[in-house]
Amino acid sequence: xxxxxxxARAVATYLRASNLTxxxxxxxxxxxEHNFLGFAINDPNHNSLPLISAAxxxxxxxKISLDARPCGFPFHVHVIVTPPSGQDIDGNAIPPGTQIEPxxxxxxxxxxxxxxxxxxxxxxxxxxxxxxxxxxxxxxxVADIVLRCGKNIMNSVQRLSQxxxxxxxxxxxxxARYAALWSSLLFSTSLRPAELRHYLTWFLELFATxxxxxxxxxxxxxxxxxxxxxxxxxxHESLHVVRAVDEIPKQVKRRTPEHKAxxxxxxxxxxxxxxxxxxVITGWDTECDASEQWMRTMGIDxxxxxxxxxxxxxxxxxxxxxxxxxxNVEIITPDLFELPRTLVEIAGKHFKRxxxxxxxxxxxxxxxxxxx
Numbered sequence: 001x002x003x004x005x006x007x008a009r010a011v012a013t014y015l016r017a018s019n020l021t022x023x024x025x026x027x028x029x030x031x032x033e034h035n036f037l038g039f040a041i042n043d044p045n046h047n048s049l050p051l052i053s054a055a056x057x058x059x060x061x062x063k064i065s066l067d068a069r070p071c072g073f074p075f076h077v078h079v080i081v082t083p084p085s086g087q088d089i090d091g092n093a094i095p096p097g098t099q100i101e102p103x104x105x106x107x108x109x110x111x112x113x114x115x116x117x118x119x120x121x122x123x124x125x126x127x128x129x130x131x132x133x134x135x136x137x138x139x140x141x142v143a144d145i146v147l148r149c150g151k152n153i154m155n156s157v158q159r160l161s162q163x164x165x166x167x168x169x170x171x172x173x174x175x176a177r178y179a180a181l182w183s184s185l186l187f188s189t190s191l192r193p194a195e196l197r198h199y200l201t202w203f204l205e206l207f208a209t210x211x212x213x214x215x216x217x218x219x220x221x222x223x224x225x226x227x228x229x230x231x232x233x234x235x236h237e238s239l240h241v242v243r244a245v246d247e248i249p250k251q252v253k254r255r256t257p258e259h260k261a262x263x264x265x266x267x268x269x270x271x272x273x274x275x276x277x278x279x280v281i282t283g284w285d286t287e288c289d290a291s292e293q294w295m296r297t298m299g300i301d302x303x304x305x306x307x308x309x310x311x312x313x314x315x316x317x318x319x320x321x322x323x324x325x326x327x328n329v330e331i332i333t334p335d336l337f338e339l340p341r342t343l344v345e346i347a348g349k350h351f352k353r354x355x356x357x358x359x360x361x362x363x364x365x366x367x368x369x370x371x372x
Contacts, residue, residue, distance in 0.1 A: 003091035004083040005113070007066045008103060011057060012111040020046050021053035021107045032156040032171045035149065039170065050108040051077040051149055057107040071104060072140035072148070073119060074126060079105040080139050104137075143187040153180035172319075172345050178206045185222060200231050204238040212242045255371035259286055262310040263326060266372035267351060267361035269339065270314070270329045272322075278332075278340060279322055280361055282350045283313035283369065290323060303327060315350070317343045333359035 002010070015021045023029060024045055031047070033039040037055060040048035048056070054070045054077045061068035061081070071080040082102040083089045089103050104114045116137070123133045157177045181203040188196055207214060218239060226232045253259065262284050264270070269280050288300055288307040300307050303325050310326035317340040336344065336354045351361035363372050
């Protein structure tokens with residue numbers, strides 16, 4: 001029979017040997033994907049922040065009846081392992097009422113336990129009071145872990161926004177930030193008032209610009225949480241604006257005889273003949289509908305068919321929005337798995353699903369393009 005201490009070390013040893021915790025040397029600690037359990041498990045390199053490494057450890061430990069939980073130590077999540085009632089960490093029987101001493105593990109860094117004295121010394125340097133030390137060296141609740149994970153994600157998104165490679169990240173930064181704000185607001189009772197104001201402002205901005213279809217979710221889950229608060233009016237105002245915009249009649253473009261020159265349809269995937277990138281069509285005009293200045297800047301009249309040809313609104317694989325002349329559109333018919341991941345991720349704003357038979361996305365904007 002193995003003791004709790006032996007089990008704790010064995011789990012850490014297994015995870016470290018299997019490369020299931022920690023971050024590879026040379027990688028940026030704050031990479032956005034390091035915040036997500038799914039990436040840590042499924043990616044061949046299994047990189048993860050300490051919080052995610054701790055979560056993996058706790059899951060495995062609990063499978064072998066080991067009481068392991070995340071410990072909310074500042075700046076670096078550890079795991080607190082507590083022996084069963086009536087035993088110490090080495091499996092020895094102890095008298096009833098004896099204080100049980102846990103051990104601390106840091107699966108992110110090591111397979112060995114972390115002496116509690118080391119943690120206490122660090123807290124003393126930080127000036128933590130006795131009450132704060134008791135909290136920091138105790139098991140964290142779900143709300144604390146969710147909020148901490150949300151802050152980590154927003155920190156990573158902020159750092160990512162300062163680089164030129166944000167569009168190459170395997171996690172969509174906008175969606176990640178939105179999810180982090182959602183989770184933080186749902187556990188808002190644990191937030192300080194100043195944090196709450198900032199989070200709600202950022203959230204409502206993202207909601208209005210990127211996720212306006214979430215009106216019903218906000219009404220169902222957020223409005224009740226803020227009932228009677230100072231922020232309630234801000235939420236209602238944001239909902240009102242989004243609904244008002246949604247009620248503005250859309251310009252309807254049908255496939256009438258005067259539109260017969262437009263060859264391609266909503267949802268078709270194409271490769272740009274000149275710049276090679278892949279994109280999906282989200283709208284069309286019978287001729288270039290941009291400003292004269294834009295057409296001069298882009299050299300539209302130097303195209304073979306000039307401005308008097310079909311022009312297509314498109315989502316590109318780098319998540320940008322493009323306006324492309326028909327002569328530059330080369331329709332392709334890929335399978336879904338052949339498309340860039342980024343293109344598939346953002347397609348949900350305009351499309352219901354992928355149609356395998358036609359190799360196109362199925363339009364979700366029939367109110368504007370009823371015949372596509």
